[in-house]
Amino acid sequence: MFDSLTIFRIVKTGFVNYWRNIWLSAAATMVMTITLVIFSILAIVFGITQFSINQVTDRVDVSVYFKPGTAEGVIEQFASDLKKKPEVSAVTYTSAEDALAAFKATHAQDQLILDSLDELSDNPLPATVQVKADKIEDYPHIAEGIQNGGYKEHISKVNFEDNRLLIERFGKASKLIVVGGSVLVAIFSIIAILVIFNTITLTIYNRKEEVEIMRLVGATNWYIRGPFIIESLLYSVVATIITSALVLALVSKLQSSSLSYISGTGEGNLPLFYPYGQWTYTIPALLLIAILLSVASSMLAIRKYLKI
Amino acid sequence: MIRFENVIKYFGNTKALSAIDLEIKHGEFISIVGLSGAGKSTLLKLVTGEERADEGRVLIDDIDIAKVKVSDLPYLRRKIGMVFQDIKLLPKRTAFENVAFAMEVSGHKRDRIEKEVPKILELVGLLHKKHNFPNEMSGGERQRIAIARSLAHRPALLMADEPTGNLDEVNAAEVLDLLLKINKLGTTVILATHASDLVNKIKKRVITIEGGRVVLEQERGRYKL
Structure with a gap:
């Protein structure tokens, strides 16, 4: 033009x-x-x-604590079952030994705690599985499913920080x-x-x-x-x-x-x-x-x- | 060149022009005379496409202006030079720049403008005033610059609407002489005026309009109103 x-x-x-x-x-x-x-x-x-x-949202997860003495195979099976659920995005398994090692590492400077741990014959820390979901609204449902699911007798506690509010x-x-x-x-x-x-x-x-x-x-x-x-x-x-x-x-x-x-x-x-x-x-x-x-x-x- | 065929124009309920039949030939110098409000300006505006006829046709070289698209009107206007009583120069531009402006808007290159404008200013006899601003010139000089601007596109037709209306006798005579000179060089000139002494001096074709009608046509006429 x-x-x-x-x-x-x-x-x-x-x-x-x-x-x-x-x-x-x-x-x-x-x-x-x-x-x-x-x-x-x-x-x-x-x-x-x-x-x-x-x-x-990133900080929210469901922590599942297992009773002491639960076989590792059971926990691994539990974790792999959870992974199959579509609403679950990640599952992290921490064995009792790993938890103890991590705890000791964190408190390496605190002799009192380390000494107290040595006094104990058993590992006081439970094995845990941490579950993360894609959506924040799925957490209560996942927690509930675990509490009432087939692994009920092995689980000591299901904990999830409800940050939904x-x-x-x-x-x-x-x-x-x-x-x-x-x-x-x-x-x-x-x-x-x-x-x-x-x-x-x-x-x-x-x-x-x-x-x-x-x-x-x-x-x-x-x-x-x-x-x-x-x-x-x-x-x-x-x-x-x-x-x-x-x-x-x-x-x-x-x-x-x-x-x-x-x-x-x-x-x-x-x-x-x-x-x-x-x-x-x-x-x-x-x-x-x-x-x-x-x-x-x-x-x-x-x-x-x-x-x- | 220009033909009015039974042209009627209304402004609201007022009939500004009624049944105008008129032909203007190439190279003619024609004066359209009549009192203010007789319809002279309307007649000119029909030629530039500024106004459209309500009935009848206005033809330029057999082209019906009513059929020219609005977007093409600028190209038509480049073929027609227009000069007005109120001169309409840009006050903040020099004589040279005012003439150059007309060439700029139609996309001419700078070197062409530099070459053409002095020639046009020379034609109107004002080359020596090319760096002057309008307020540094007399009324007659300003009008001659306006005429120079209207010539920038080398139009085939020059229409002057009361070009001497604001000028004294001497300046008016200068402007008229210039129009006659331009006509002699081959440009068709239409002069709309109510200045009887000018028209009588020219001794060329005169069309007299009264109340929107052509009441008199004379080949070598005088102003009779």
């Missing part, structure tokens, strides 16, 4: 217009930035919540954040659309004379419209740059401080845009949102006020 020279002239005019109406442009850019920052904060908070849920709370908070945040994002998107609409409308009025002359000397419709669209794209690009700088600074701060608080280890990546988990997705995502908002509103203004 256009040759490169025409595109260059359209883009140049767009830049010149952005600069000439710098205060109008700044206002439009700021509103766009606020919208994007709110969107990003929503995404970060959502990411942190999901990350926390995962961390808590905590996880459910996190889940609720996460939903609340998404709903509340989406409302905020929607409101600010509408504000951004209105402000950009008004800005472009004012620019059209400012340049009424020029537009009339362009039409008079035979400029095509897109040659006249193009600079206004470029101008609105500039709001998006500048707003995205500002937001990205703010968000990346915030994320790197969160990575170093909060992550260790949540996970206890400080390891792992904060999933900014859950489930992608990569901040490199942030900038294109923000830019896309910004472009959609600004192009939509500038097209509305052009359709309404720019008579070709």
Whole structure:
């Protein structure tokens, strides 16, 4: 449709217009930035919540303690039966000897404990099987199945830390954040659309004379419209740059401080845009949102006020 | 070149033009005269496609303008130069840039523009003012720059709507002389005006419009209203 020279002239005019109406442009850019920052904060908070849920979920398991003297073969059979269940993701068997060895290793510095253990003739620690499930809601069912299953007489205790309440709370908070945040994002998107609409409308009025002359000397419709669209794209690009700088600074701060608080280890990546988990997705995502908002509103203004 | 066939145009309930039948030949210089509101501007707007006839047809070189797509109108307008009473120059651009602007919007390359614009400015006698801004020129000079701009596409037709309306006698005469010169070089010129002394001086074809109707056609006419 256009040759490169025409595109260059359209883009140049767009830049010149952005600069000439710098205060109008700044206002439009700021509103766009606020919208994007709110969107990003929503995404970060959502990411942190999901990350926390995962961390808590990871720590949940069912521990099955066997009576002393249970044959190893029985326990192995029990473990392999469990592995066949579709809801079970992992089964770890720790023999009584291994448990004792691990216990001794942990308390290698504590002579009192080691001496007490030596006093005992039998190994006081039971053989255990740890069971992990894919879904948090499957744990009660698995625990119940073990308690009432065929290995009942060999089992001394079935223990599982029910973190479901905590996880459910996190889940609720996460939903609340998404709903509340989406409302905020929607409101600010509408504000951004209105402000950009008004800005472009004012620019059209400012340049009424020029537009009339362009039409008079035979400029095509897109040659006249193009600079206004470029101008609105500039709001998006500048707003995205500002937001990205703010968000990346915030994320790197969160990575170093909060992550260790949540996970206890400080390891792992904060999933900014859950489930992608990569901040490199942030900038294109923000830019896309910004472009959609600004192009939509500038097209509305052009359709309404720019008579070709 | 241009033919109006039984053209009728309404604005709301008001009939702006009624049953206009008119033919303008290649290379002609034609004056359309009439009082303000007689329908002169409407007639010109029908040629550029800015307004569409409610009945009848307007043809340019046998092309019915009503059938030209809106997206193709810019290309039609590049074949028609337009000059107005209020001149419409860009105030923040120099004489050169104002003329160059018309060439830029239609995608001409920079070197072509650099070559053509001085020639056009020379034709209107204002090459020496190429770096001046509109507010540094007289009314007549500004209008001549506007005419230069309208010539940027080397149009086959130049339409001037009251081009001398805001000018004093001397400046008006300069503009008129320029239009006659352009006509002599082969461009068809349509001059819409209510300035009787100008029309009487030209001694060319005159169409008189009154109340949206052609009331008089003279081959070497005078202003009679």
